[in-house]
Amino acid sequence: xxxxxxxxxxxxxxxxxxxxxxxxxxxxxxxxxxxxxxxxxxxxxxxxxxxxxxxxxxxxxxxxxxxxxxxxxxxxxxxxxxxxxxxxxxxxxxxxxxxxxxxxxxxxxxxxxxxxxxxxxxxxxxxxxxxxxxxxxxxxxxxxxxxxxxxxx
Numbered sequence: 001x002x003x004x005x006x007x008x009x010x011x012x013x014x015x016x017x018x019x020x021x022x023x024x025x026x027x028x029x030x031x032x033x034x035x036x037x038x039x040x041x042x043x044x045x046x047x048x049x050x051x052x053x054x055x056x057x058x059x060x061x062x063x064x065x066x067x068x069x070x071x072x073x074x075x076x077x078x079x080x081x082x083x084x085x086x087x088x089x090x091x092x093x094x095x096x097x098x099x100x101x102x103x104x105x106x107x108x109x110x111x112x113x114x115x116x117x118x119x120x121x122x123x124x125x126x127x128x129x130x131x132x133x134x135x136x137x138x139x140x141x142x143x144x145x146x147x148x149x150x151x152x153x
Contacts, residue, residue, distance in 0.1 A: 005110040006123045008130055011102045014137040019096055019103050020069035022133055032132040032142035034149045042066055048074045053149045056080065061089060071095050076109070080153065084118045087111060105130070 012019060022028040026037035040048040040063055050059040061075035072094045078084040090111035097104040107130060109122050132146035 004113055004116050004119055005108065006119050006126060007109075008105075008107045008126050010105050010130055010134055011099065012105055012134045012137050013102050016069040016096045016098055016103050018137060019105060022137055023072070023094060028136070032136045032146055033129055034146055036149070042068075052080075061092075064091070069096055078118055078121075081117075081121075084121065087113055087116055087118050090116070090118055 014022075022032070024038065024040075024042060026039075029037050035053040036050050036058065038048065038050050040046050042063060044063055044066060046063045048061045048063050049057050052058050057079050060077050060079055063072070063074050065071060065073035074092050075089040076092045077089045078087075088111070090109060093106075093108040093110075095104075095106040095108075097106075107126060109119060109126065111119055128143065128146050132143040136142040
């Protein structure tokens, strides 16, 4: 089985601008993404990283493409697990498209490696994170399960 690509599509009752802020601003990501935040200048070629609540670097990469509030592409290497880190850089793409009063969010996380442990891991993580993001934007509350960093990680 080739586990080199994960795609998630959802519709969120919000605007592209609000969704963009939620995906890139620390005050939002801390609420729905296990209390983590991203650091970047958000320009092509700039460094990108995800920080854990205890200030460890969880993931690193570079901004490849950025077109607010429509498209963001970053390279992504996991730093906390040696096996996943050894797989090298993957690629994460967010595509935002207004559809009526909602925004279609397409997330594509891929790597040029068959049976990737990273893609296997994000395939279980992304659905909860994106569901929590949707909940936060539509109700003002993220999912309880994604509010805190997992114990022991």
